Amino acid sequence: MKKAAQHSEPKPIKIELVSDPMYLCGARELVSCIAHRVGFGDMECSKIALALDEAMCNVIRHGYNKETDRPIWLTIYPQKPDADSFGGIEIIIEDEAKQINPEKIVGRDLEDIKPGGLGVHIMREVMDEVIFEKRESKGMRLRMSKSAPRPDEAPRIGQRSSSQTQAQRQVS
Amino acid sequence: MAASDNDFVRIENPAAGVTVLVPTADIDMSRSPDLRSSIKEELKPGLDRMIIDLSEVQYMDSSGLATLVEAMRLAKKDSVGLHLASMTDKVRAIFEIARLDAFFSIKDTRQDALDA
Numbered sequence: 001m002k003k004a005a006q007h008s009e010p011k012p013i014k015i016e017l018v019s020d021p022m023y024l025c026g027a028r029e030l031v032s033c034i035a036h037r038v039g040f041g042d043m044e045c046s047k048i049a050l051a052l053d054e055a056m057c058n059v060i061r062h063g064y065n066k067e068t069d070r071p072i073w074l075t076i077y078p079q080k081p082d083a084d085s086f087g088g089i090e091i092i093i094e095d096e097a098k099q100i101n102p103e104k105i106v107g108r109d110l111e112d113i114k115p116g117g118l119g120v121h122i123m124r125e126v127m128d129e130v131i132f133e134k135r136e137s138k139g140m141r142l143r144m145s146k147s148a149p150r151p152d153e154a155p156r157i158g159q160r161s162s163s164q165t166q167a168q169r170q171v172s
Numbered sequence: 173m174a175a176s177d178n179d180f181v182r183i184e185n186p187a188a189g190v191t192v193l194v195p196t197a198d199i200d201m202s203r204s205p206d207l208r209s210s211i212k213e214e215l216k217p218g219l220d221r222m223i224i225d226l227s228e229v230q231y232m233d234s235s236g237l238a239t240l241v242e243a244m245r246l247a248k249k250d251s252v253g254l255h256l257a258s259m260t261d262k263v264r265a266i267f268e269i270a271r272l273d274a275f276f277s278i279k280d281t282r283q284d285a286l287d288a
Contacts, residue, residue, distance in 0.1 A: 021202035028231070046231065046262040047269070053233045057201045110271050115238035118270050122234055125269045 014075040019060045019095075020068040024053055031076055031091060038078045038087045039148040048089065048146060051126040054119035055093050055142050063097025063140065071096060081148065088128075088147040096139040102132035181210040189220035192282065196228045199236035207236065211243045219252050223285040227258035232266055244276060253277070255285035 013034070017023050028049040035045040056072060064070040073094040081087035107121030108114075123130050127144040135141050180203055182194040191214045195207055214222065224240070226232075240256065247254035257279045259267075267273040279285040 021200065024200050024202065024233075025198065043262065043265060047265065049231070050233060050266060050269075053200060057233065057235065060201065113241060113272070113275055115242045116234070118234040118237060122266070122269055 010078050010080065012075050012077040014073060017056075017072045017074060018068065019064045019066075019070040019072055021057070021060060024056055027056060027074055028053055030074075031089070034076055034078050035089050038080065038089055040089070040146075041149070044146075044149070047126040048091075051123045051144060052091055052093070054122045055091075055144065058119050059093065059095045059097060059140075063095050079148075086148045086150055088145060090143065090145040092144075093142045094135060094139060099134045099138065099140060102134070102140075105132045178206040178210065180206045183210070183214060186286065189218065190223070190286065191219060191221075192223045192225055194225045194228060198231040199229055199239070200231065200233045201235045204235040204239045208239045208242065211239070212246070215243075215246055215250055215252060217250075219250070221253040221255070221286075222247060223255050223257055223282060225257050225282050225285075226260070226263055227282075229263055230260060232263050234266075234270065237266065237270055237272060240276065241272070253288070255279050255288055257282045257285040 013030075015030075017027060031052045032045040032049040035048045036042075040048065052074075056074075059072055060066060060068075073092075075092040075094075077090040077092075079085070079087045079089060105120060107119070107124065108117035110121060120130075123144060127146045129143070129145045131143045133141050133143070180195060180197060182196055184192040184194065186192060193207075193210055193214060195203075197203065199207060211222075211224075222243075224243070244254050255277045258281055259278065264273070264278075267276070267278070277285075277288065279288060
């Protein structure tokens with residue numbers, strides 16, 4: 001998958017959210033809608049939305065200690081198919097939470113069944129690449145990307161499914 | 173049908189000793205606390221079986237999973253049979269991603285859960 005800085009068209013979308021869980025649904029709908037447009041099927045769109053949800057929940061829960069008025073910046077890079085790839089999606093989530101060593105962000109052992117601690121595992125399971133890093137100024141940045149399926153595995157750009165149309169309506 | 177403390181979870185009692193909880197919207201970080209409260213409230217002495225009917229849930233995140241893991245532990249402690257029923261494919265997928273599908277008693281329909 002190409003690096004974010006090399007994207008030409010379409011332009012990314014960047015929005016600022018507050019760390020209130022009630023807005024998670026809007027972020028999920030947005031990323032699901034865009035994922036549909038770059039060729040992911042219904043199930044994969046739902047999983048990508050889940051990965052985003054888990055990432056934002058981690059920021060709210062662990063980064064901001066459930067404070068509901070802190071900023072979270074969400075940037076989505078839709079990647080159209082070209083000669084080198086089938087396209088895909090890259091999601092960047094940034095915050096102003098306390099910086100931590102990215103190497104210490106790990107999921108729990110799945111054999112140890114207990115409430116909580118599944119978010120990082122889910123993100124890594126759903127997305128092709130998950131990278132935590134410290135922002136230059138303050139806070140943390142999470143980059144997640146996933147390549148779109150082959151054209152014969154899912155509807156492509158311009159092939160609007162009924163669920164895609166529904167997702168777009170929900171966002172608009 | 174009994175009233176619930178919140179609008180998000182509908183409570184039904186189809187038979188003696190059986191309580192069915194029906195969450196009526198997506199289960200995420202903003203709604204999991206309501207589901208947790210309803211489960212704890214309904215796990216009363218004398219209850220034989222609790223069914224959580226997920227047919228109206230189109231989306232669940234790991235906070236919902238955590239709530240259900242906690243519910244399963246409480247139910248086992250109280251010797252209550254806890255069954256999850258009528259999951260959509262998208263909700264079932266998160267159980268599989270978290271490898272929790274074998275941890276729960278998952279039934280295709282509410283009737284299957286009543287008959288189990």
